[in-house]
């Protein structure tokens with residue numbers, strides 16, 4: 001750990017350095033004034049001060065700027081605020097010490113320096129600093145992990161698009177927004193035609209690849225950042241379209257149908273075509289207190305059922 005000694009007296013600096021290095025603290029820097037200390041701490045430069053200094057021993061009585069004022073200046077810098085400062089003072093003057101503590105000093109030692117006292121204070125402060133650094137590090141790791149978890153918990157592991165949970169949250173949020181703003185909200189519910197036959201004949205691994213390609217094609221068809229595609233169930237997908245009326249939702253559904261078919265993923269066992277296709281159901285509502293959001297999903301599901309029933313590979317719109 002690195003220690004900075006700030007003292008205008010050379011003999012004091014050398015004494016402190018010798019006591020510390022004899023005790024195993026080899027990494028010691030020295031400054032003969034507050035200004036020299038600021039320079040070592042990077043406070044003069046244009047960039048944010050950053051320091052590898054773990055502890056500052058700061059003499060109180062110095063010409064130009066005294067240690068108490070220097071302590072205040074160091075503690076006023078955000079990135080240096082947590083560097084512990086131990087005041088070194090010849091006078092055991094309670095008024096001065098109170099000022100030093102007010103400025104953020106953590107402890108003090110008196111001159112002439114007593115070796116046992118110095119090492120005990122330094123050791124305990126460095127231990128505290130170490131513990132604080134470790135906790136900060138753990139906190140940073142936890143925050144990063146939490147953020148990652150939040151992202152992951154919103155995504156479907158196989159296809160990489162939003163999962164059902166994220167859909168539920170988004171749909172709920174958009175419904176409430178629609179209630180407030182009285183904008184139409186549209187849903188497209190869609191599933192892959194004859195997907196069970198695809199899996200049975202090509203195997204589950206090929207089935208997974210197919211799901212991923214379909215998810216990609218649907219994602220590519222969406223144009224606005226507010227539109228969301230999610231994996232709804234096994235081979236079912238749902239698209240949430242805020243502020244979208246029935247006509248525009250139907251146009252987008254047809255666009256999605258074409259995009260997926262144009263992927264030309266061979267499907268020799270489909271009842272709809274020779275390639276992988278979608279059936280799609282569209283429903284639109286202006287959210288109101290007299291309607292339940294689940295009703296919009298049911299309406300899209302009914303339209304999807306009609307699309308299936310009438311031959312698959314088509315869009316049906318709920319009326």
Ligand SMILES: [Mg+2]
Nearest residue numbers: 008059061062
């Ligand atoms: Mg002095």
